[in-house]
Amino acid sequence: MAKIRFTPGPITSVLVTTIAVVVPGFLVGGLAVQIGESFPLSPAQLGLAISVYFGVSALASVPAGHLVERYGAGPTARAAILLSAASLLAIGLLAHSALTLTLLLAAGAGANALGQIAGNAALARHVSPGRQGLSFGTKQAAIPLSTLLAGAAVPTVALTLGWRWAFVAAAVLALCALPVVPSAPAVVREPGASSGRATAGLIVVAISATLGSGSANALSTFLVDSTVARGVGPGPAGLALTLGSAVCVVTRVLGGYLADRLPDRQLAVISGQLLLGAGGLALLTVGGNAALLTGVVLGFGLGWAWPGLMNFAVVRLHPQSPAAATSVTQTGVYAGGCLGPLTLGFVATHSGYTTMWLAAASGMLTAAFCMRLGAVLLRRS
Incomplete structure (x- = not known):
């Protein structure tokens, strides 16, 4: 039977997944000034929203790890991209207060945890040992790169069409990452294998x-x-x-x-x-x-x-x-x-x-x- 692999290359697949799932948090920070023109958003409220985002990501990480181990990197990465796109679209259409912004951003935090851990599993299982260090370093470099992309969204979209369209455009771009991520089957762990528990x-x-x-x-x-x-x-x-x-x-x-x-x-x-x-x-x-x-x-x-x-x-x-x-x-x-x-x-x-x-x-x-x-x-x- 033919071996199923990430056809565009695992590093490319993980890179686009990482950018797609981390962009909600960075986009809120990058467009905070424009968002504040639509409804009150003080620095304290912005800081709380970002802290909630990372807090939910922390709480979701261990359950996300179990999901990735059970269903495989490909399916869980796709689910993370869909959840991130839904969060971006919901913020663009439905955020009308600091509270709703925080709640909708928190939904994207689950996508962040799931997508990043799915990426770790994909690189561990689909990249040769001699290139894994470079692949993990490149994956993490996508995160500060996302900060630069969020900053670029200000003059290109937010100041011309409005900040809500920037979130809608980001949702569409996130969905464009789906064809790059294959629907790979789950990896079945051998009996007696380490569970990766919190030692x-x-x-x-x-x-x-x-x-x-x-x-x-x-x-x-x-x-x-x-x-x-x-x-x-x-x-x-x-x-x-x-x-x-x-x-x-x-x-x-x-x-x-x-x-x-x-x-x-x-x-x-x-x-x-x-x-x-x-x-x-x-x-x-x-x-x-x-x-x-x-x-x-x-x-x-x-x-x-x-x-x-x-x-x-x-x-x-x-x-x-x-x-x-x-x-x-x-x-x-x-x-x-x-x-x-x-x-x-x-x-x-x-x-x-x-x-x-x-x-x-x-x-x-x-x-x-x-x-x-x-x-x-x-x-x-």
Whole structure:
């Protein structure tokens, strides 16, 4: 019988799936100003909506992992794309208050969790071991790329046709990804195979991911405002964020490429990245453009370049259940995305940005030690 495979290539399939399922959250952030012209949407309400999005993603990750293991990467990726498109279309047509926007965005969060974990499983099972590091790095690079696409939607659609049409167009484009994702059958796990349950090592790695993600998310959330507060103009501050996003895209792909050359010590490598990233966050408390640029490059380029490497390392250690295993660690990434901006925003409001960046650096430093401990525990188990 002919072997069923992703005809466009698994990496292409996973890339379009990833972009399709993450775009609702980024599009709401990118079009917040235009949305606020239709109904009241304060910064606090926007922050709450994004936090709910990541919180639901965290809660949905483990159940999504079980669904992917049971029904296979192809069918679950298609379901995720359909759910994401439905969320985008519903926001464009039905969102008339901050509450309805938050609820409809939360529906898209389930698509985010399901689609990302389906992508992890597809890469683990359909990409040769010698290219898996690069494939996971490329997949994660699609996420900051989605930020740039959301920004491009402002002048091209939102300012000409209106923000609602931008969501409708995004829904149509998401549906266009369906032909690229095959309807592959479920992969039946062999009796006695590992279930990918939440072992002590996976839990410690997930805690590290929570701390690292929460600290790294402060870069995209607060970098521009904190830089302007230090006396830098809005233009250069925005360029610093653009530089950080570009560096993040490059280092995620490059890190994956290098991971294929050193595949067995990636969690230890991530620990080192987080350590240097913490130094970059601490540099953001120092005055001067040199410290700012160095902090941005280290913070984005190392402190936020590790999610693909983490998925790569986890699936190598759990080859029989990559979706279930990565669903545990992905929960940590989403929990950090939910709790980090809320917690650090509170610190910035009451103690200032200097204290906030030091707190973020401390969180990332702790994440580095937790990742190293998680690596030891996973190797032992």
